[in-house]
Amino acid sequence: MTAPDGQPLDVLVVGAGPTGLAAALIAHDHGAHVRIVDRRPDAPRFSRAFLVQSRTLEVLRPHGVTEELLALGDSNPQVHLHLRRRCVPVDVGEIRLPDTAFPNFLLVRQADVEAVLRRALRGRGVEVEWETQYESFRAVDGVVCDVTHHGIRRQVAARFLVGCDGSTSTVRATAGISWDGSVYPHEILLADVELDGEVQTGVAHVAVHREGLLFLLPLGETARWRVLTARPPNCAEAPTDRHHLQKILDRADVHARITRIAWSERVPVQHRVASQYRCGPVFLAGDAAHAFSPAGGQGMNTGIQDSADLGWKLAFAAHLRPGGDATLLRSYAEDRRPAAHQVLLLTHVLFWAEAGRGRVPSLLRGAFSSAGAPLVPVLLRRRRLVAHAVRVLAQLRRHYRRGPLSVEGSGYSGVAAPAGERIPDEEVTVDGGRQRLHDLIATPAVQVLLHRDTQWGMPPAPDGRLQVHRIRSWSGTGIVIVRPDGYVGFRSGSDTQGAAEWLELIGASPARST
Template identity: 50%
Template sequence: MTGAVDVLVVGAGPTGLTLALQARDHGAHVRVVERRPEAFRPSRALILHPRTLEGLRPLGVTDALLGLADTAPTARLHLGPRVVRAGLGDLALPDTAFPYLSLIRQADVERVLATALADRGVEVERGTELLAVRDGRHGADAVLRSGAGTEMIRCPYVAGCDGPVSTVRACAGIGWHGRPYAVEAVLADIDLSRAPGCGGAEAFAGRRGLLLLFPLGERAAWRLLATRASGGAHGAAFGQPGPAVPRTELQRLLTDVGLDATIERLAWSARVPLQYRLARRFRRGRLFLLGDAAHNYSPATGQGMNAGIQDAVNLGWKLGFAVRACDGEPADELGAEVLLDSYDRERRPVAHRRLLLTHAAFWAEASTGRVPSWLRAVAAPIGAPAVPVLLDRRRLVAEGIRVISQLRVSYRNSPLSVEGTPRLRGAPRPGDRLPDATVSAGGPAQRLHHLLARPGVHLLLQRDADPLPDATSGPDVDVLRLMNSPGQGLMAVRPDGHVGFTCGATDAAGLNGWLALIGAAALSASRL
């Protein structure tokens, strides 16, 4: 049995790669295994939300991602004979550096994240499958199989980022509730006899469901995503591409929504069975569930990849701090429990709310019931003239994006959210996401998130706050005085961009107690 690893990450999709980066950048030795021998598979996800980009920014990957993304996407919504044009870039979101929806293939996201991980000396071990894992008192014991044979390892923690049919979830004995949808997705890369619009996305709302065309095909010019009544069981795992769809069926989908174009070339297609499910817990002992292993959603509002990445941003730093809190020695088990338990307490309620959101949206988009079919086929065309008026209300659109993107997520009920005395007025509450803003830190004005775009805990002091003791600074704790913020208070910002501790005065004892709670105090003290 071999060791020398703190966190075994099972699965090298966007969730697993992000978790490995976040844990690695916060002190953990990570190992990433992926049962698929090849990296490429047709992308299912095609969008990154603003909050996801905020979470990835301290990992140093956003520039590379945005270089591959369309950050000013346009779309045409076809409602019967009416066509409504919409722009999804430059939204009214002044408190984020990413006020837009970014269209980018999942395969491109994985390539950028894997490259960043390789730059840190961690290579994804493809063709390596987790056969079994067991939670134990002194570590998690895992059995791996690769071309070199079978291997047993013991490590402090195992993160299951291994999709809907999760081996980690099965071995942990964690059930999940939900059910399959009666509607399935159809994916295809196609070339058309003529372009349907002006180069942006095309959305068709028909009686039988929704059909989308994105100029993001990997093997042809267009990626088709459609929904239709499920054809029954055909052996494919939920959320995974299954059998191919005949060209005649794809052409019928285009014809049914009124698109006058012929499929000239079909490069690839698949049926994808869909479900909505939520794991009953996200942690059991040393075993954790993230992404599709913890929750499954419909494609509505583009949550899957974003939800997994946001899970990873939340958990990665906690694992890093837990295993590296004593300068290379495992953290005290009792001291780490509150920190690690907070992952389930914070992320599972968010996942439940997201499931309700996507379920409602998918009912309207894709259900074949009489009411949603009538809404799409009859009511939507009648109401189409009002859509441009609604889209012109940028604040209304921006509020919708805030909800979809999870910019409104708060962890106020988390044990890691601590408010000191006196209360810090006029600032985000502990647990809230830290908004971006223009600040002055003794030099030219800069955006706050730019100043905090690196791993670790960030302590923000108001202009007149007393200096902090030297023991609270170090490689993992960064101190920044905001000269344009009058007052004597302070705020501690977690590595995932959420506020952890606030106080209207420089309460060194309260701050150190919070740092000890998350394991950062020991990290700093040991490296001064």
């Protein structure tokens, strides 16, 4: 199998969910020849995720899809918090983070995210190959995969295979990678319903009660409202039973009557991380690599950020000789597997607070539902505390300081973030005048940021993989190299040799490009 332009295939992506689509898009935009297959007959399916976090929007921005995502979603959602018989409006727009172009989370359906990514790929000549079942692989100068399309088995040769095929991943199973963790004694109930009663439309409603949390989102796909709640273990009542759903609303003191159930689904909840993220030329990302509870809206975002880390590395490695890409490819698991464990811990605590059936979480929810209404405005006024919590949920605190691509040189005394940390947005001065830093580097490339007085002899790479900017508002000497996913890879006072070695390590040196 070749890429759409007839070139040998660099990356075969299995799974056309948000993670797989993002992996294909990012790898393509960094020069890889990609194809993406999915066993489903076509794209439509019901959304299970509804939040896109700030960091996810940042990593997608260089690939030209954020404006369309923002247009389809709500970046300033209004939330009504129901605490027994009291309703507390929460203006999420007041919680604006200062160092990002996306200061709030985006309320948007997963199906819309996937549609935007598919359109972006289609515009680049890459179509999802539906009804194509991945079967197995063998490692031969890359991978040779067996896939079946309409009953016909074919072999596909590629440099790398990326499994984005969900928690039941066939790629993971055929690579012999274990799936460590277990299943929660809960399940998530999703339903599209029509309501009649005292529920303001166009607003997200969150009800806290002793037995758990109930979410009513104005994002239904077959009806106006999407219901999301955790069900107790061994609940025998069918989720399509209107009486059962009505009892859930009544217990949460949501004064509305269900007039129609258009669709419902029960989803088991897991907490797992794959024992490895890589087996030779085979990589895992998204739900194939980790599974979390939905608490905090972390799953889809973590998967897309896996793709942001992996996509450019595979594209760069495809142009390196085998063996010369060892550190670059090893860095994916060393970056992202610890990140998954951190998210797993966060979501586990949040899910315990949200749906735990023990005495302690039940008492905490009951106490908050009874006495929390006057506390909410007080808590929201604690801007620094709230902003810190939002930054954690938005994954803006994630760092790779211990990763093999994070190199801290000597003599740096400037203002840029340390190696391994996300480069924050700020207003800077360049030759063209004042502009936001994230605007300046919003292209799929390695970005070299030079302080005003730094001597730099290397030219930009002719293939566009390396771009050089002189930041006039950063005084003195300094070199900061930002990876394509927005993390600082190298930082030094004036060590151009060290910078050249780092660029050589990832395959982005101008000499290699020419």
